[in-house]
Amino acid sequence: MLAVRGLTKQFGATLAVAGVDLDVAAGESVGLVGPNGAGKTTLFNCVFGQVRPDAGTVELDGHDIGRLPTWRRARLGIGRTYQRLEVFPELAVRDHLVVALRVHHRGARLWRDLLGLGAPTREELAEVDSVLDAVGLSDRADVPVAALGLGACRLVELARAVVTKPRLLLADEPSSGLDEHETGELARLLRSLQLARGMGMLLVEHDLAMVEAVVDRVVVMDLGRVVASGSFHEVMGARAVRRAYLGAP
């Protein structure tokens, strides 16, 4: 489904991503791990269109999406959560999901708003509420996100990303700032949503226990290059990975 070929990005003298190839099949969960500065987030941003690569291609279902802006990639079925929260503080939890749904249903019409027809429909509310139920936010659906804690905000981002039924979910360090218990809960939730909805997932994560719980396959990056790829246990035993993490010979 997602095919990245020869992706390269340089910032000044720093080669952040150097000719990376990466594939994510439909319904597959892939973990992208590596030490700080490995180029994971830059690769992520290139896939999602927030950074323009210097070279290489990004294809979704065989179509080159490398020149599309972020919002168009999102409409093609890529969802994303962020390491640093990107929620809409003044909107209620439910409205976050309504915004996402309306975008994908092409439901924004000025004339409808001016005629007072802009409120969410019963079907939309049912869809939104089912996702809120799945992530455990039903009781806070009408609370402005500004009033929520970090853990709940991460769930809002996740719910907002999955409500549109994306084919590929890019999850960028979703456990960042969460404690061990919250991380475990989030890992279970991510995996169950990914399997239930049959979506592909690319997970960037430092917490290796979470990676092990969530992914089918792991890709390890170091200094902008892919140094290992395979199942979690295969990759963790690889010499290149130990060298990347521990500096071992």
Added chain:
Amino acid sequence: MEQLLGFAVPGVPYGCAYAVFAVGLVLTYQTTGVFNVGYGAQAYVSAFVFAWLVEDHAWPVWAAFVCAVVIVGPGLGLALDRFLFRRIPSSNTTAKIVTGLSLLVGIPALLPVVFGNQNLVGAPSIVFNPDTVYFHLGADVPVNGIYLSAVLLTVVMLVVLVLLLRTTRLGLEMRAAVESPRLLELEGVNARRVTATAWAVCGLMAGLAGVLLAPTEVTVQAQDYVTLMVAAIAAAAIAALRSMPVAAVVAVLIGVVSLTAQGYLPTSSFWYSAALPAFPFLVLVGALLFVPGLRHLDEAKDPLSSVDPPPPPPAARARRREVDRLVRTGFFVLLFAFVASMLTWMPPTWETVMNQGMAYSVVFLSVTLLTGTAGQLSLAQATLAGIAAFTAGQLAHHLGLDFLLGGALGAVAASLVAGLLAIASLRLRGLGLALMTLAAALLFDVAIFPAQAVSGGTGGITLKPGWLPLNLFAPNGHAYFLVVLLVLVLCTGGVALVQRGTVGRFLTAMRGSELGAAGVGVNLPWQRVLAFTLSGALAGMGGALLAIQQTVIAPGEFNYQLSLAFVVIVVTTGVGTVEGAIQAGIGLVVVQQLMQYAPQRLQGLTFVLFALGALAYAAHPEGIVELEKRRWTERAERVLTRRRRAPATPAVTGRP
């Protein structure tokens, strides 16, 4: 060559004056993180105090200098930090700009009130004698004290500030405090003290600039300092608000090129009358479009910025159902009483005042939609209002078109201009966007509105009764009231519906997080263009209504200062809700009218009052009216809760 030098050299002091302010802007931005458009007003305060002490109180020049520059300048800087900018979260660009604007609007209006309507003439020079020619460049280009003072001041200031920022520990701490005061505190540095010092230094520099530039003009006037700011902003923008030497060089070049071109261009040509005055603004537009550094000015750099508490939700959204019902009923009762009063007993003077207030409210709704909902700051709303008014005037004058129909077409023209402005600014955010709209407003002010074909010259267009149906000019006929009421109700309802609808949700999402909104597929460029276009239409409709009310459409009625004041006024009352716009419009004209009964000296207080109100924006970004509404709502809810609890208590305690 002699001729070129003769034209270029007089441009040097102008360029140096721009440079002093441009360097000050970069310094303030680098050391406090604030693009302080009120810097010119700060300089004006010191210049005013200096000239006032010397002229009116016969203080020695050195004592007046110490008081104005060493005490008043840093004191004002410290006060700005303590009472205003310290309260603004580092990531809130809009609050910073609006607070600077309120200083720019409020301080020049406040000084004449405090000191009486002073006309201070001929502030003394403290360096070189302005009347002495010290030497000649070439054969006959005289260099007098003004030239030497300007160059000396610029060079000394530049060297001192560059050394301060780049080679001292304090300079490093100041820059770190801008990035993240909280992280700096984790390193054991008192970030508040560092920021306060930065504001004191900036205040000192503003004071020094003000006092040293005062002798270059015949009288000490706020307008001169505000005008200097415009060219200074262009130079600072070219330097991407980073490099003080680049800002200084560009500023000097702007001065020299302007004066040189002025010398060569025929005075009767278009280039002389329109393009030359617009030169600094064209430089600013060029910088905003082509200097990449300006596109990322507002990116949050503070990793700990998320610990700032979010603004509270509007009272209308947070209140309980019973209170909401009460408020809505009260609103309709008040509306009915207002309409009945206007149609029966209201004296003509106050009917006119209220009509004008409602027309302003329509313009202010454009700020509500654009800034309050979409989070985009435009400093050209009065310009858009003027575009509609002049369009309607010209259509009536040349084609005999009904002014109301012309006003509607004018609103379309204003929305098109706003849309084009949005398209041109698609790469800009926050501060960059605000500056782009300011540049557009200034371009219209100096190059387009004064043109004979647009406004009929400086006298403007006088409306003729034949252009208007329904006898709209008759003060007691109420026709104008009914028309403006209808437009206001439609616009208010329209904006409220948009805010509650899908487009409103998209715009609110965009205001909350552009990255997050794009990430779910919101087409940000389109949403921005849409917000600007709708806002332009609203401003245009208000402008046409204002034109009918004023009966004369003159270029000065829609200048950039009015745009700045509009933003300040709406933000003061509450930019997030449609009620805020109506309260702003009515409040402005009522305060203005009440000031007519005050002593002459206090009549300039209207804008000061609103500017002071906008200063509260730092602590309460929802606006002071919105703040009070929330407080009263909470009080009402407490009363309701108490009443309800009394009988309910036994039932609750009786449970097992």
